[in-house]
Amino acid sequence: MANTIFRYDQLNPIIFGANAIGCVGEELTKLGCKKLMLVCGPNVTKSGALVKCEESLKAENIGYVYWNEVEPDAPSSLINRAAKYAIDEGCDAVLGVGGGSCMDLAKGIALLLDKKETEIEKYMPGPPLTIQPNVPIILAPTTSGSGSEGTQVSVITHEGVGQKRAIFIHATLGIIDPVLTLTCPPSVTAQAGFDVLAHCVEAITSRDRNPHSEVIALSALRRVRDNLVECYKNGSNLDARSEMALASNWAGLAFVNTDVHLGHITCDALSASCHTPHGIECAWVTPVLLKLMADYVPAEIKKIAEAMRVELTGSETNLEVAEKIGDVIHEMMKACDVKSLAGYGKTREDALAGANVIVEGPHLWGKCPVYVEKPLTMDDAVKFLGDIYDSYQ
Ligand SMILES: [Fe+2]
Numbered sequence: 497m498a499n500t501i502f503r504y505d506q507l508n509p510i511i512f513g514a515n516a517i518g519c520v521g522e523e524l525t526k527l528g529c530k531k532l533m534l535v536c537g538p539n540v541t542k543s544g545a546l547v548k549c550e551e552s553l554k555a556e557n558i559g560y561v562y563w564n565e566v567e568p569d570a571p572s573s574l575i576n577r578a579a580k581y582a583i584d585e586g587c588d589a590v591l592g593v594g595g596g597s598c599m600d601l602a603k604g605i606a607l608l609l610d611k612k613e614t615e616i617e618k619y620m621p622g623p624p625l626t627i628q629p630n631v632p633i634i635l636a637p638t639t640s641g642s643g644s645e646g647t648q649v650s651v652i653t654h655e656g657v658g659q660k661r662a663i664f665i666h667a668t669l670g671i672i673d674p675v676l677t678l679t680c681p682p683s684v685t686a687q688a689g690f691d692v693l694a695h696c697v698e699a700i701t702s703r704d705r706n707p708h709s710e711v712i713a714l715s716a717l718r719r720v721r722d723n724l725v726e727c728y729k730n731g732s733n734l735d736a737r738s739e740m741a742l743a744s745n746w747a748g749l750a751f752v753n754t755d756v757h758l759g760h761i762t763c764d765a766l767s768a769s770c771h772t773p774h775g776i777e778c779a780w781v782t783p784v785l786l787k788l789m790a791d792y793v794p795a796e797i798k799k800i801a802e803a804m805r806v807e808l809t810g811s812e813t814n815l816e817v818a819e820k821i822g823d824v825i826h827e828m829m830k831a832c833d834v835k836s837l838a839g840y841g842k843t844r845e846d847a848l849a850g851a852n853v854i855v856e857g858p859h860l861w862g863k864c865p866v867y868v869e870k871p872l873t874m875d876d877a878v879k880f881l882g883d884i885y886d887s888y889q
C-alpha cells in the first residue's frame with residue numbers, strides 16, 4: 497500500500513432507516529423544490545409504500561406528478577418521453593422510488609429536465625460521460641441491489657444502437673427506507689441480492705482495489721451472507737431487510753471507487769446471448785470468477801472466505817479456498833431457488849455465444865477486460881463461459 501495512490505469519492509448523502517421516506521418533503525423544501533416528478537412503477541404505487549411519501553409532500557406543499565411507466569434497463573425512448581412530460585409540467589426535481597432501473601430512469605429524466613431537452617442519446621456517445629444535472633434527484637430504493645442511490649452509475653439502453661450504456665450521474669440525496677423493500681417479491685429479492693454479492697466480490701478483487709472499498713465491501717458481504725436467504729424466505733423480516741438494504745448501498749459505495757470488472761463484463765456477455773436477469777447472471781458468474789482470480793489475489797480471496805463464513809483448515813490451495821466460497825454461494829443459490837442456465841432453457845452454445853463480448857466489448861464499463869492481470873483470449877473466454885454453464889446445475 498505504501499506505493500499506492502488511490503482516490504475515494506463520497507458522492508451524495510444518505511438518510512437510512514425505517515420510515516425515513518417520511519422526511520422527503522422536508523428535504524425537498526431545503527433544496528428549494530416546488531413541483532416534483534415522482535417516478536415509480538405501478539406495483540410500488542399499489543403496494544401502499546408511497547403513503548408516507550405523499551403525506552410528507554403535502555405537509556410541505558410540494559406539488560407532484562407521477563410517472564408510472566418503468567421498464568428494465570431504462571430504454572432511451574422512455575426517458576425521452578418522461579422528460580418531455582416533466583418539462584411540460586414545470587417540474588423542478590425528480591424523485592425515483594423503485595428498483596435500479598427506476599432509479600436510473602429518474603437520473604436520466606433529471607439530466608434532460610435540467611437541459612430542457614428530450615434526447616438522452618445525445619449524452620451517450622460511447623464511453624460513459626460524467627454530467628451532473630442542476631436538478632435535484634432524490635432516490636429511494638425498493639430493492640436491495642444496484643446501489644444506484646449511492647453510485648454515479650446509471651445504466652440506460654441506447655435503443656438507436658441496441659446497447660446498454662452508462663451515464664455517470666449521482667443522486668442529490670439517497671433515502672434508504674428498508675420498509676420500502678418489504679414487499680419486494682422473493683424472486684426479485686434473490687436477483688438483487690446476488691447482484692450485491694457480485695459488487696462486493698468485484699470491488700475487493702479489482703485491480704483498482706483499495707483499503708477504503710475493501711472494508712466497506714467486506715462488511716456488506718457479511719450482511720449478504722447472513723441475511724439474503726432470510727429475506728428470500730421471509731420477506732417481512734425488517735431486520736434482515738435492513739441489513740440487506742445497507743449491504744446494497746455499501747457494495748455500491750465500494751465499487752464506485754474500484755469499478756466492477758470481469759464478472760460484470762461476463763454478465764453483459766450472458767445478457768447479450770441469453771437475455772437472463774442481471775442478478776442471476778451475477779450468481780452464476782461469481783463462483784467461477786473467484787476461481788479464475790484465486791492465484792492473482794489470494795489474500796483478498798481469503799478475506800472473502802472469512803466474510804462468507806467459510807471454514808478453512810489453513811492447508812487449502814488458493815484454488816481450493818475459491819472453490820469453498822463457490823460452494824457456499826451455490827448453497828445460497830439453491831436456498832433461493834436460483835435456476836441454472838439450462839433451467840432457463842439455455843444451451844451451452846447459447847452461453848458460449850457471448851465470448852466475443854468478453855474479448856472485444858463494447859463494454860458498458862468502457863474498459864477492456866484486463867482486470868485479471870492478463871487479458872482473456874477468445875479461448876479463455878469460451879472456457880470461462882463453459883465453466884460457468886457447467887458449474888451450477
Ligand atoms: Fe450489478
